[in-house]
Amino acid sequence: MTREEFLKGFQEQFDDTDLSLINLETNFRELDEWSSMMALIIIAFIDENYSKTLSGEDFKNCTTIEDLFQLLSNK
Amino acid sequence: MALLEVQNVQIRGISACVPEKKIRTVDLDFFSNEDAEKFIQNTGITQRHISEGDSCASDLCLQAAEKILTELAWHKDDIDILIFVSQSSDYILPATSNLLQSRLGLSQDCFCLDVSLGCSGYIYGLSLVSNLLQNIKFNRALLLVGDTISTYTSKYDKSVYPLFGDAGTATAIEFDIQSNCNWTFDIGSDGTGSDAIKIKAGGSRFRTNKNSFDLKDININDPSQGKRSSVDLQLEGIDVFNFAIKKAPNSIFNILKYVSKRTDDIDYFFLHQANLFMNETIRKKLKVDKDKMPNSIQNFGNTNGASIPLTIVQSFNNLIQKNNLSVLLCGFGVGLSWGSVLLNLNKSLKTNMSYYHG
Numbered sequence: 001m002t003r004e005e006f007l008k009g010f011q012e013q014f015d016d017t018d019l020s021l022i023n024l025e026t027n028f029r030e031l032d033e034w035s036s037m038m039a040l041i042i043i044a045f046i047d048e049n050y051s052k053t054l055s056g057e058d059f060k061n062c063t064t065i066e067d068l069f070q071l072l073s074n075k
Numbered sequence: 076m077a078l079l080e081v082q083n084v085q086i087r088g089i090s091a092c093v094p095e096k097k098i099r100t101v102d103l104d105f106f107s108n109e110d111a112e113k114f115i116q117n118t119g120i121t122q123r124h125i126s127e128g129d130s131c132a133s134d135l136c137l138q139a140a141e142k143i144l145t146e147l148a149w150h151k152d153d154i155d156i157l158i159f160v161s162q163s164s165d166y167i168l169p170a171t172s173n174l175l176q177s178r179l180g181l182s183q184d185c186f187c188l189d190v191s192l193g194c195s196g197y198i199y200g201l202s203l204v205s206n207l208l209q210n211i212k213f214n215r216a217l218l219l220v221g222d223t224i225s226t227y228t229s230k231y232d233k234s235v236y237p238l239f240g241d242a243g244t245a246t247a248i249e250f251d252i253q254s255n256c257n258w259t260f261d262i263g264s265d266g267t268g269s270d271a272i273k274i275k276a277g278g279s280r281f282r283t284n285k286n287s288f289d290l291k292d293i294n295i296n297d298p299s300q301g302k303r304s305s306v307d308l309q310l311e312g313i314d315v316f317n318f319a320i321k322k323a324p325n326s327i328f329n330i331l332k333y334v335s336k337r338t339d340d341i342d343y344f345f346l347h348q349a350n351l352f353m354n355e356t357i358r359k360k361l362k363v364d365k366d367k368m369p370n371s372i373q374n375f376g377n378t379n380g381a382s383i384p385l386t387i388v389q390s391f392n393n394l395i396q397k398n399n400l401s402v403l404l405c406g407f408g409v410g411l412s413w414g415s416v417l418l419n420l421n422k423s424l425k426t427n428m429s430y431y432h433g
Contacts, residue, residue, distance in 0.1 A: 016109075029297070033113075035110070035113065035114075035234075036233075036234040036300075036312050037113070037114065037117040037118065037312075037352070039312065039313055040117075040312060040313065040316045040350075040352060040353070041117070041352065043313055043316055043317060044316075044320065044352070044356045047317075047320060047356075048356075048359075053317050053321075054313070054317075055313065055314060055317065056271075056311045056312075056313035056314045059313055
């Protein structure tokens, strides 16, 4: 899994957000389209593509997409 | 993995009852039109029927039971078992099943039992009833499964309040030596996840006191998530989701492996209705076509243990016509707890849908 692939996959989960607003340093919770439901969509994307599980606690500890990537890489 | 097998029982009828009052997702004042549209697209929930505290789960189940008894022309004296599965009982004590025995006018010889389970409760209820029916004393049973959980959610909790609807159901089950039926169950429990879905105060661990009803920020770092009190339902969506997308497919595959069948051999899959996106994720893992997995969440939201029988009632007349449908039911959630069962639904199954006027 590369950073670029992960970022691209992350971006693809959004329907109504300008992709240039989503980069590795983005605080994803500040995106207008973010919601508790988006969190589930990201979890499913990670489960499907990387066969890894992010817990609610894991998620709370992440602010940026880079944080999520780092966490996944260490799982 | 706990596998159980039970023979010679048949579901004769299923009835569902919801409060007449409904709330449409687009009318929720904390959602913008865009928020509402997105919420509907992901969860599937366009509306829910809610009790607003003027009806209990027992009232909805009672009406559902009366309807199905009439439909089947079963005499009340012939009901040997009444099991009430709910997490919104009338009282801390006595058990609601005792009250329902009397309100329904059932015999004093009736075996009555309350079971405290939510989303997996229908499957556990079926396992209990079908096992009890193996006893020579018992012939006919009513399994009443219902909740009014919407009344336990905070109106200021944006991620929980829009999800839950209220419903009561009644399933009429009979011992029938000629039916050649064979039900196979897989059931399980994982209490390490107990915080994922919880109402903290009001039981004996945390009795209610004058502070129990204070509304507090759900996330102190993010007040936009809303407020709830310690007597309101808390839901950790991510943890529930992770649990469901693993345990539900595993449980279903456990049964299929045990009976040496494939998903193609099953006519329909009825899953607990928690969230359409969640069920779609599970469906993809099972590699099952959409038309083999009916949903009712669109019109009723998450109705806890009632969601599976409610979905059967809603869809039964539109299913393919076959003498015996092979169906797999799977419930998962609060506990955490899960259960699946493979059984047959006969073409003669009676269904009934009604609305509670209070």
